[in-house]
């Protein structure tokens with residue numbers, strides 16, 4: 119079985135994330151890492167490999183600038199077998215549509231020898247939080263999408279997932295090949311072991327440019343994006359209001375007074 | 384004036400509030416048309432509801448061939464409707480399902496997609512709240528028909544008399560769209576409290592509750608609010624995931640948010656930082672949640688909340 123897991127390199131959510139003047143995310147000024155939500159995707163891909171009967175190869179696929187190779191390396195340390203890093207200056211500033219195009223073309227190329235059975239994604243990237251790339255990939259690759267999975271079961275080429283929706287909990291079923299996305303409810307992701315970190319150094323990573331995957335530079339990047347950021351503004355920090363210490367039950371009274379003063383009672 | 388398609392948000396034909404918000408926004412961009420994907424027998428009833436919020440046309444797409452599958456058939460139906468009507472924009476509720484429908488549709492019709500808008504001005508400029516609510520971004524679709532997914536509570540629904548003319552639309556669903564089957568579906572039981580997304584008041588509990596949500600629920604009920612939770616509380620199995628607030632849960636922006644026993648991690652803030660008024664009750668005066676509050680109590684929620692609940696109930700008389 120050939121599994122591709124899509125991993126994104128994102129600015130650290132706990133740092134001061136910022137925008138560039140052109141409305142793109144600052145990917146230089148803030149340290150980047152493998153999107154935490156994609157660790158769950160890596161974990162599920164590895165579990166599928168461990169549970170499968172036959173031979174399974176798991177490949178981490180990342181589209182992003184040079185530094186994004188770190189995300190691939192982390193996935194290798196966690197246990198994936200090899201990495202593909204698609205990097206090209208022309209990709210900078212790409213929107214969802216272009217990113218999904220590059221990912222789809224890379225998945226196609228990755229499947230030239232052994233067809234891809236599963237494309238596993240995270241539920242969202244922690245910077246864009248779109249939760250749309252998996253559906254776009256499914257659309258571009260004409261594959262079924264089984265997305266936002268909290269529980270994944272597979273038997274042969276059949277996959278069943280549990281999806282906790284807004285109004286219902288659903289069980290979705292489909293036949294491979296398919297695009298799967300997993301939520302942070304799917305189970306803790308493993309930490310790289312010392313052995314895993316050492317082994318990762320010897321694992322193969324291929325770097326592909328746009329021409330390697332047959333995408334024209336004019337199809338991607340900021341200048342041809344289908345959406346345009348007009349303006350970004352930092353929200354003024356909230357100013358801290360009164361904080362009281364609860365002594366002998368005074369806290370509840372003060373709280374109630376505050377609620378009343380704001381007309382919530 | 385061009386039509387603006389609004390995908391009706393409904394559960395078994397019961398129209399949900401975000402639909403009216405979207406119709407209100409649609410009127411800023413053109414002539415609102417509602418798209419109801421459901422049993423055609425319910426079309427007339429839905430039309431009665433949505434015309435009160437300005438829907439001129441109501442496209443009824445029978446879902447016999449659609450309902451057993453995940454999102455792809457709905458995207459196909461919208462594609463065909465978009466080809467027929469050449470709308471000025473397509474507005475979709477920003478749920479998990481809505482965003483995925485928008486994603487597929489965007490690729491199908493080669494149009495730009497903006498997700499999680501909290502406002503849309505005339506001219507189609509959208510506002511989004513990003514980076515855990517730390518930034519406000521204004522954007523515009525520059526290619527094709529703008530597809531915008533809009534978060535609940537982004538506009539106050541405004542009543543407006545629309546014609547509500549029902550038009551049956553027969554969509555042709557391809558076989559490739561029918562490959563992800565809904566094998567089983569279990570509707571979520573209502574808690575009897577307001578919906579988290581829609582509530583004006585939210586009282587949320589975290590690890591500090593120690594697993595006992597009664598004080599949180601008590602205060603929520605006294606204030607007529609919804610109950611929410613941090614991921615730590617959800618992960619501990621104390622409360623269902625649908626109540627989680629934050630990056631991987633729901634984003635809420637109520638008039639009043641009360642965080643009890645929640646430290647205020649960035650991923651939690653992402654879901655509540657834009658609330659109008661924020662209150663925290665926490666034992667630890669160093670808890671980062673206090674940086675955000677309009678009012679805070681350093682104390683044990685197990686005593687502060689029940690006493691406050693009593694006092695609130697008393698005042699209400």
Ligand SMILES: Cc1cc2nc3c(=O)[nH]c(=O)nc-3n(C[C@H](O)[C@H](O)[C@H](O)COP(=O)(O)OP(=O)(O)OC[C@H]3O[C@@H](n4cnc5c(N)ncnc54)[C@H](O)[C@@H]3O)c2cc1C
Pocket residue numbers: 154155302588589590591592612613614615616627628629630631632633643644645646647648649650651654664665666667670682683684685
């Ligand atoms: C990728 C990712 C996504 C995430 N998504 C989310 C998300 O969507 N939502 C979310 O909430 N978190 C999310 N998290 C987790 C987040 O980082 C925090 O771990 C989580 O929010 C902590 O929950 P908490 O505040 O309840 O627990 P803690 O951080 O443990 O805080 C508990 C607080 O309760 C206080 N306390 C204890 N006892 C009492 C008492 N008796 N009375 C009053 N106060 C008391 C303590 O002082 C402490 O401040 C995510 C994390 C990651 C990595």
Ligand SMILES: Nc1ncnc2c1ncn2[C@@H]1O[C@H](COP(=O)(O)O)[C@@H](O)[C@H]1O
Pocket residue numbers: 123124125126127153155156159179180181182217221238239240241242243244246247248249250251252
């Ligand atoms: N540049 C990228 N490289 C690799 N995978 C990506 C990239 N962008 C998005 N993804 C995948 O798509 C998922 C959803 O991303 P998004 O739609 O941006 O929220 C992520 O969790 C990743 O698995």
